[in-house]
Amino acid sequence: MTSPPLKHTPTRPSVTLRCTSCGATYTDAEPLWACVASATHGTCGGVLTVDYEWPSALTTEREAALEQGRNDTGIWRYAHFLPLRTPAAPVTLGEGDTPLIPLPRWGERHGLRRVYAKLEYVSPTGSFKDRGAASVVAKAAEWGISRMVEDSSGNAGAAIAAYSARAGIPCDVYVPASAPTAKVRPIERSGANVRRIEGARADVTAAALNAVGDGSSYYAAHNLNPYFTEGMKTAAYEVLEALGSRIPDHMILPVGGGSLFVGLWRGCQEWRSWDWVKSCPRMHVAQSTGCAPLVAAYQQGSDEPAPIDRQPTVAGGIEVVAPPRGRHILSILRESEGSAVPVDDEAILAHRALLATLEGLDVEPTAAVPLAGLAVLAQDGAVGPDETVVVFLTGSGLKDPS
Incomplete structure (x- = not known):
């Protein structure tokens, strides 16, 4: 059944990032995953949250955005409520709409x-990690990121690897050297490069962060991003x-x-x-x-x-x-x-x-x-x-x- 034509085409809200620790703000044009503001001992590193500013006709805009999504499926039914500038071109494998x-x-x-x-x-x-992977990889594709980096030998690693493959973005996934082969195989099957790291779990994260380097790569950081x-x-x-x-x-x-x-x-x-x-x-x-x-x-x-x-x-x-x-x-x-x-x-x-x-x-x-x-x-x-x-x-x- 086809939905009736919209009476109003929704305008997308503007998006900013705000640090929950120091209050610093950023536009979404810069590929950040944590706060980079200066702090006493280096950079803040605080958790960022997304803030939206809708046009003045708040109710009309949001209701129109929800109605427009009725013709879409999965999480992209809510594209206007997600921090993407080009919602018409999502990275998707059919995630969302779970029973x-x-x-x-x-x-x-x-x-x-x-x-x-x-x-x-x-x-x-x-x-459930597919919801987050779809969103973060879509944003990375919007920025033109050349490589995704993640540290996880579990569900997040598999999800980021799969959605990176879907987007055509090379992916490196850092895992503990002791990670079971059975957990790593799904990551490898999606074409990701698995990097095994000796030491504690914190060493795996440190290796992933070091690999991000010059900004052409992006850290998916499922616990932080x-x-x-x-x-x-x-x-x-x-x-x-x-x-x-x-x-x-x-x-x-x-x-x-x-x-x-x-x-x-x-x-x-x-x-x-x-x-x-x-x-x-x-x-x-x-x-x-x-x-x-x-x-x-x-x-x-x-x-x-x-x-x-x-x-x-x-x-x-x-x-x-x-x-x-x-x-x-x-x-x-x-x-x-x-x-x-x-x-x-x-x-x-x-x-x-x-x-x-x-x-x-x-x-x-x-x-x-x-x-x-x-x-x-x-x-x-x-x-x-x-x-x-x-x-x-x-x-x-x-x-x-x-």
């Missing part, structure tokens, strides 16, 4: 009647459109670096500020007890991720000891009146199996973390039986068949 389905049997088992799962693993490379995070907010848009007036009371997801968590909150806040929804959900972080710096900080009432002694965990996708967006994540928890829940490996694997048995959904262990967390919240009475909950299942079980 939102009820979990009646799992919910009944835990005394909850309105549990929904957002199947983010139903994505081209099998994880503002354009990556902007792609993530489209998941919130999809949930809010799908549920209509039934705004979720709670959203819960596994959190490592927090790009999806921050993106979801940003998307909900935007819709609330535009009066498209009346409220935002309570946001909940779920982490493995083996690596839970945000849980520790939340429990201590701290504004910063807490130092931890990392232990091995089956939830390798969220093993981030020092999340760059930690302060922001903790502020979202406070503002939304959410929580941070620790779950152990036994509970993670049990809920992975239970989800498959009761609902027929196969996810990787990291994606089962929020289910284990939701079970704890339900048992503690933090989530009521008739409240609407959206759980984000972030990675396919095919990525970890063990």
Whole structure:
């Protein structure tokens, strides 16, 4: 069915970048991923966020932009709400528009009647990272970047490699020397150059940053890059459109670096500020007890991720000891009146199996973390039986068949 002609052609908002640490601002014409303002000890290096300035006819412009997107698919239905100057030429593999389905049997088992799962693993490379990869690689293509650089042996590496291939941009992915071959192969199959680095995880990041060099290469920085995070907010848009007036009371997801968590909150806040929804959900972080710096900080009432002694965990996708967006994540928890829940490996694997048995959904262990967390919240009475909950299942079980 063809949509009727638009009564108004939307004007794109102007885009600026703002440092959340020092307040410095930049245009989006310069390929930045972190703040480069001068600081006492070198450069600031703070996390950047994207600010939009819409024309004066705010409601008309945004509603026209949303209506225009009805003829498109995936995250590019929201092209006018993303920081691209040329939305007509996106880099896409069909990401977004992931299913939102009820979990009646799992919910009944835990005394909850309105549990929904957002199947983010139903994505081209099998994880939610495709939203961010599409956005950041599209921006890089807009700038004419000659090489993408990423440091990840997991879902982010596979996504950046695939979308770089789609855009025709060479890609280098830096991984720990110990990275399992099974994780590296999908990255190599997309044509990326895999660079194995000896030493600690921080050494891998340092090598990637050193490789960026003269500015012809661009650091995708999935845990830090503002354009990556902007792609993530489209998941919130999809949930809010799908549920209509039934705004979720709670959203819960596994959190490592927090790009999806921050993106979801940003998307909900935007819709609330535009009066498209009346409220935002309570946001909940779920982490493995083996690596839970945000849980520790939340429990201590701290504004910063807490130092931890990392232990091995089956939830390798969220093993981030020092999340760059930690302060922001903790502020979202406070503002939304959410929580941070620790779950152990036994509970993670049990809920992975239970989800498959009761609902027929196969996810990787990291994606089962929020289910284990939701079970704890339900048992503690933090989530009521008739409240609407959206759980984000972030990675396919095919990525970890063990």
